[in-house]
Amino acid sequence: MKAKSFFTKAVRAGEELEKNYGAVSVPIYKSAIFAFTSADEAAAVHSHLKDGYFYGRLGNPTQDALEKAIAELEDAEDAFAFASGMGAIATTVLSLVKSGDHIVAPNSMYSTTTLLFKELAEKFKVEATFIDASKPENYEEAIRENTKIFWIETPSNPLLKITDLSKVAEIASRNDIITIADNTFATPFNQRPLNFGIDLVIHSATKYLGGHSDLTAGLVAGRKPLIDRMRFHGIKLYGASIAPDVAWLTLRGIKTLALRVERQNCNAFTIAKRLSEHPKVKAVYYPGLPSHPQHELARKQMTGFGGMVSFDVGSIEAGKRLVDSVKLCILATSLGGVETVIQHSASMTHASLSQEERMKAGITDGLVRLSVGIEDVEDLIEDLEQALEAC
Numbered sequence: 001m002k003a004k005s006f007f008t009k010a011v012r013a014g015e016e017l018e019k020n021y022g023a024v025s026v027p028i029y030k031s032a033i034f035a036f037t038s039a040d041e042a043a044a045v046h047s048h049l050k051d052g053y054f055y056g057r058l059g060n061p062t063q064d065a066l067e068k069a070i071a072e073l074e075d076a077e078d079a080f081a082f083a084s085g086m087g088a089i090a091t092t093v094l095s096l097v098k099s100g101d102h103i104v105a106p107n108s109m110y111s112t113t114t115l116l117f118k119e120l121a122e123k124f125k126v127e128a129t130f131i132d133a134s135k136p137e138n139y140e141e142a143i144r145e146n147t148k149i150f151w152i153e154t155p156s157n158p159l160l161k162i163t164d165l166s167k168v169a170e171i172a173s174r175n176d177i178i179t180i181a182d183n184t185f186a187t188p189f190n191q192r193p194l195n196f197g198i199d200l201v202i203h204s205a206t207k208y209l210g211g212h213s214d215l216t217a218g219l220v221a222g223r224k225p226l227i228d229r230m231r232f233h234g235i236k237l238y239g240a241s242i243a244p245d246v247a248w249l250t251l252r253g254i255k256t257l258a259l260r261v262e263r264q265n266c267n268a269f270t271i272a273k274r275l276s277e278h279p280k281v282k283a284v285y286y287p288g289l290p291s292h293p294q295h296e297l298a299r300k301q302m303t304g305f306g307g308m309v310s311f312d313v314g315s316i317e318a319g320k321r322l323v324d325s326v327k328l329c330i331l332a333t334s335l336g337g338v339e340t341v342i343q344h345s346a347s348m349t350h351a352s353l354s355q356e357e358r359m360k361a362g363i364t365d366g367l368v369r370l371s372v373g374i375e376d377v378e379d380l381i382e383d384l385e386q387a388l389e390a391c
């Protein structure tokens with residue numbers, strides 16, 4: 001029976017009871033090599049004429065189960081798993097572009113993706129144009145003859161800007177451009193970009209999919225011919241393969257994804273609302289608030305607004321004092337775990353950018369990013385309020 005609800009799908013996604021002797025938890029296949037029964041079989045598997053495994057870097061049954069799971073949850077034809085989100089991003093982009101190609105990407109997004117695109121421009125002549133991705137027409141205006149990829153990150157890290165998925169997908173398909181959406185912040189529970197015409201979805205599974213801050217992994221899901229490039233070409237050359245133990249841990253995380261994110265959506269909304277009423281908070285960025293400039297668009301393409309909230313306390317000093325004063329929230333980079341994590345962007349994730357670059361990307365000195373966990377929301381608010389006293 002095909003499950004309709006995401007809650008059911010998340011629990012059962014990727015399982016193959018028959019193939020695994022009825023094992024309810026997918027086994028961890030520790031083998032790095034797989035034997036053949038004959039030279040003919042070896043030749044067929046090596047040349048991808050027959051399904052099968054032969055070498056750890058190129059795939060494994062536990063990894064397969066995880067790929068099947070994320071493909072089901074993202075409504076994708078196929079998926080591939082990597083050792084980290086950046087492994088997924090770099091391998092995907094390198095598998096699709098050649099020297100002389102062009103990428104259009106948001107001017108405000110995960111800073112390491114920005115750095116990767118800058119490196120590709122400097123070293124390999126794959127240029128990128130960075131645009132305000134909240135206006136889809138900016139993607140169209142940036143198109144050149146050699147544009148290969150539209151990169152999307154919605155909601156974006158850390159400003160929670162929203163990109164119109166169907167409009168950007170429509171512009172791309174008219175111009176034969178591949179669309180890739182980083183869906184890390186939303187998770188497939190809140191948003192499924194492929195249903196809006198996007199070609200590929202990327203995840204840092206380190207975040208919500210793993211969900212417990214205990215693994216590093218990446219995933220890409222989407223159209224089969226594009227995923228085949230990762231499976232038969234990208235992973236072979238660049239080697240950012242996921243370990244079977246980590247694939248298993250990610251699968252276990254996915255079983256509770258819906259429960260966790262449903263709670264994180266509620267907690268984040270309550271916190272965003274309370275922060276927006278606090279006198280020491282200059283601005284709150286949360287797509288679930290009616291005051292968010294793209295709230296209506298977020299309502300159209302998301303079924304929940306996610307667990308990420310950013311807010312501005314006015315200055316570098318105030319931002320640092322706030323994160324130094326929290327007692328329950330954890331001062332750390334990363335996001336998407338069950339525990340609430342706080343960071344001050346200018347001194348942490350965006351510290352590698354110059355102040356001018358940060359300002360251009362809207363990262364103000366007092367910007368604080370909160371990854372809201374599943375704790376009791378009143379405990380979290382009490383902690384934030386006492387820390388705001390110190391600002």
Ligand SMILES: Cc1ncc(COP(=O)(O)O)c(C=O)c1O
Nearest residue numbers: 084085086110157184204206217
């Ligand atoms: C939106 C987004 N995409 C990709 C990544 C990279 O993922 P990873 O750290 O798993 O390599 C991150 C990491 O913070 C992220 O926030």
